[in-house]
Amino acid sequence: MQAEADGVSYHYIEMGEGAPTVFLHGGGPGCTAWSDFGPVASLFAQNRRCLLVDTLQYGRSEKCVIEGPMWDFHAAKTLALLDALGIERADFVCNSWGGTIALNLAAKYPGRVRSLVVTGSMPVFYGPLAPLPEGGRRGRNARDAYYGGDGPSPAKMRELMARLEWFDPEAIPDETVAMRYEQSVDPEEMELAARSDSPRGDWQDLTAELGQIKAPVLFCWGMQDAFLTPDYPLMLARMVPRGQLYVMDRAAHHLQEERPHDYHAVVSGFLDQKSEPVE
Numbered sequence: 488m489q490a491e492a493d494g495v496s497y498h499y500i501e502m503g504e505g506a507p508t509v510f511l512h513g514g515g516p517g518c519t520a521w522s523d524f525g526p527v528a529s530l531f532a533q534n535r536r537c538l539l540v541d542t543l544q545y546g547r548s549e550k551c552v553i554e555g556p557m558w559d560f561h562a563a564k565t566l567a568l569l570d571a572l573g574i575e576r577a578d579f580v581c582n583s584w585g586g587t588i589a590l591n592l593a594a595k596y597p598g599r600v601r602s603l604v605v606t607g608s609m610p611v612f613y614g615p616l617a618p619l620p621e622g623g624r625r626g627r628n629a630r631d632a633y634y635g636g637d638g639p640s641p642a643k644m645r646e647l648m649a650r651l652e653w654f655d656p657e658a659i660p661d662e663t664v665a666m667r668y669e670q671s672v673d674p675e676e677m678e679l680a681a682r683s684d685s686p687r688g689d690w691q692d693l694t695a696e697l698g699q700i701k702a703p704v705l706f707c708w709g710m711q712d713a714f715l716t717p718d719y720p721l722m723l724a725r726m727v728p729r730g731q732l733y734v735m736d737r738a739a740h741h742l743q744e745e746r747p748h749d750y751h752a753v754v755s756g757f758l759d760q761k762s763e764p765v766e
Contacts, residue, residue, distance in 0.1 A: 488500070488501060489547075490568060490571045490572060491571060492564060492567035492568040492570070492571045493563070493564055493567035495543060495548075495549045495551055495564055495567075496548065496549040497540060497541065497543070497548045497549070497564075497568050497571075498540075498541045498546055498547035498548045499520065499538050499539060499540045499541065499568075500520060500521060500528075500537075500538070500539040501536070501537065501538055501539075502528055502529070502531075502532035502536075502537045502539070503531065503532030503533065503534070503535050503536055503537050504535075504536050505534045505535040505536050506535050506536065506577075506578060506601075506758075507535075507536045507538065507574045507576075507577040507578070508531060508535045508536065508537050508538065508577060508578045508579070508580060508758070509538050509540060509565075509569075509574075509577045509578070509579050509580070509589075510523075510524045510528070510537060510538065510539045510540065510579075510580050510581070510585075511540055511542060511565075511579065511580075511581040511582070511584075511585025511586070511588055511589055512524065512539075512540075512541070512542065512545070512581075512582055512583075512584070512585050513582040513583030513584045513585060513607065513740075513741070514542075514545075514583055514584030514585075514626060515583070515626070515629070515630070515647070515648075515651075515652065515667075516630055516633050516634070516639070516644070516647070516667065516671040516676075516680075517644065517666070517667035517668060517669070517670035517671030517676075518545055518546075518584075518667065518670075519541050519545060519546035519547075519666075519670055520539035520540050520541050520542075520546065521539060521546075521666075522663060522666050522667055522670070523582050523741065523743065523744065524539050524580075524582075524743060525539075526743070526744050526747040527743045527744070527747040527750055527751055530747065530748065530751040530755075531580070531751060531754075531755065535578075535758075538572070538574075538577075540565075540568065542561065542584065542585060542588065543561065543564060544676075544679060544686075544687065545670075545676075546670060550675035550676065550678070550679060552679075552686045553686065553687055553688035554688060555688060555689060556688060556689050556691045557687055557688030557689060557690060557691060558587055558588060558591040558610075558691045558693060559591065559595070559691065560688055561588040561591070561592075562588060562591040562592040562595050562596070563595075565588060565589075565592055566592060566595075566596050566599060569599060575599070576598065576599055576600070576601050577599065577600065577601060578600075578601050578602050578603070578604075578758050579592075579593075579600060579602075579603045579604065580604045580743075580754060580758075581603070581604065581605055581606065581608065582606045582607055582608075582740075582741065582743060583606065583607040583608055583609075583626075583714075583740065584608070585608075586603075586605035586606060586607065586608030586610075587608045587609065587610045587693065589603055589605065590603065590605060590608065590610050590693060590696065590697065590700065590704075591610070591691075591693055591696055593700045593701070593702050593704075594693070594696035594697065594699040594700050595696070597699070597700070597701045597702065600702045601702060602702050602703045602704070602705075602757070602758055602760075603700075603702050603703070603704045603705070604704075604705045604707055604754050604757065604758070605704060605705070605706050605707070605720075605723075606706075606707045606708060606709075606740075606742060606743065607708065607709070607712055607714060607715065607740045607741075609623060609626075609714065609715060609719075610692075610693035610694075610696075610697060610723070611692050611693060611694050611697070611723070611726075612692050614715070614716075614718065614719050614722065615718050615719070615721070615722040616718050619715065619719075620713070620714065620715075625651070625713070625714050626651075626714060629647055629650075629651055630680070632647075633647055633671070634677070634680040634681070639668065639671050639672050639677075640668070641664055641665065641668045644664050644667050644668040644671065645659065645664045648663075648664065648667070648741075650713065651713045651714065651739075651740060652713075652739060652740040652741045653739055653740075653741060653744075653745055654709065654711045654737050654738050654739040654745055655737070655745070658745065663744070694726070697723065697726040697727050698726060698727070698728070700727045700728065700729075701728065701729075702729070703729040703731070703757075703760070704724070704727050704729060704730050704731065705731045705732075705733060705753075705754070705757045706720035706721075706723055706724050706730065706731065706732045706733070707733045707735065707742070707750070707753060707754060708720045708732065708733070708734050708735065708742075709734075709735055709738035709739045709740060709741075709742045709745075710734050710735060710736050710737070710738060711737070711738065711739045712738075712739050712740050713739060713740060714740060717732070717734045720732050720734075731757070733753055733757075735749065735750070735753070
């Protein structure tokens with residue numbers, strides 16, 4: 488389905504009925520809402536209205552060029568999407584890039600977020616114990632390597648996913664690799680990847696914003712996350728007024744794909760809590 492929101496076009500998949508729950512995916516090459524949350528979506532859709540949204544510049548959403556602070560841009564456009572869909576207040580379940588968008592949305596527009604689940608996101612550029620891997624640029628470096636050299640290939644996609652996103656490389660489904668690869672060579676995504684300017688906008692540190700979030704936040708992390716070890720989300724959980732942390736064993740950056748039933752059990756338990764935001 489497509490929705491127009493404040494001058495841009497979003498693609499989303501809607502499943503189920505109940506409390507509106509928005510799923511925002513990660514920023515790896517070829518990621519979409521379905522590639523990241525397809526394995527777990529049907530579980531949540533048993534008792535929730537699930538909206539799996541392709542973020543701007545990904546999937547079948549508009550490949551617009553972003554100018555100015557990137558997370559402010561995404562938060563404002565996501566808010567416009569909620570308005571377009573008639574959603575006053577929603578739960579958010581997010582991976583990586585999408586989690587940073589949702590954290591900023593919750594800080595800037597607190598009345599629109601009931602609760603928030605964040606996995607593998609990097610809203611601040613420092614860690615509590617040691618410098619972040621590759622100076623916090625591991626994802627951007629991986630993207631550059633994937634599109635560089637001889638260009639994208641299914642083998643390079645599988646290598647990227649095995650090295651950075653999954654705990655068990657042997658468990659990565661061939662269809663997921665194919666889905667990600669095919670999306671990554673979309674002409675508009677290739678064009679964005681080839682640009683030498685900053686089409687994704689200016690990077691923002693959200694230190695100040697985290698303290699403004701009123702909604703309960705669950706940081707749900709993989710013990711073997713290659714980007715950010717569990718000390719990092721523990722720091723984030725202490726920076727937000729109502730932060731919690733769950734660390735899943737035998738999981739890396741995409742635990743909702745690696746262990747969908749366990750992920751659903753933990754996340755749905757959190758979302759179903761009858762808690763209210765701090766005043």
